[in-house]
Amino acid sequence: MKKIWNWLDAYLEESLLCVFLAAMTLIMGIQVFSRYVLQTSLSWSEELTRYLFIWSGFLSVSYCTKYCISIKIEQFAASLSRHSRAVLKVINHTIELAFVVYMIPFAWSFLMSSVHNGQVSPACGLPMYYVQAAPFVSFVLVAFRILQRWIIEFRIMLGQNVYDPAHPERNTEESFIEANSVENEPKKYSKKGGHNK
Secondary structure, eight states, X not given: OHHHXXXXXXXXXXXXXXXXXXXXXXXXXXXXXXXXXXXXXXXXXXXXXXXXXXXHHXXXXXXXXXXXXXXXXXXXXXXXXXXXXXXXXXXXXHHHHHHHHHHHHHHHHHHHHHHHHTOBOTTTOOBTHHHHTHXXXXXXXXXXXXXXXXXXXXXXXXTOOOOOTTOGGGSSHHHHHHHHSOTTSOOOBOTTSOBOO
């Protein structure tokens, strides 16, 4: 069970995004073949591709949160020590988490409204709650990923040696020393990675 959980934690978003991308490519390839070779058009292909694209868009938010690759300006944070950056990111992740948790009930209401009205898609005949579940699932996953990032940055703020999967460059002895040092104390390691006496 632990192995399954670790695999889901590491690869859930990537796996789903790859499956959706492959499915969109295959479906549109079949559509192009049918239209230009068989001289017929599929009524469901573009609709299904659009729904897969919607799911991919919402899942990508969780993926970007997990690896800290959202669009942002890093000049100010990059000038700070690792400890100071951790303090700043703890504050930032707290605000993000509050916003996402606030949005979850609205996403749930949106999903339930689709369940109750029984709407189906015009071409595929799929219940629309399959599509409108994407925001709710996304917000839940994003909240979980933000909480993971918050814990990592909080532990760095406390001066603990923390493995950070989103930033491999942080997982070095020198970066741990920087996180545990006093902010005003000069760095005690050289550019080559060795310690200065």
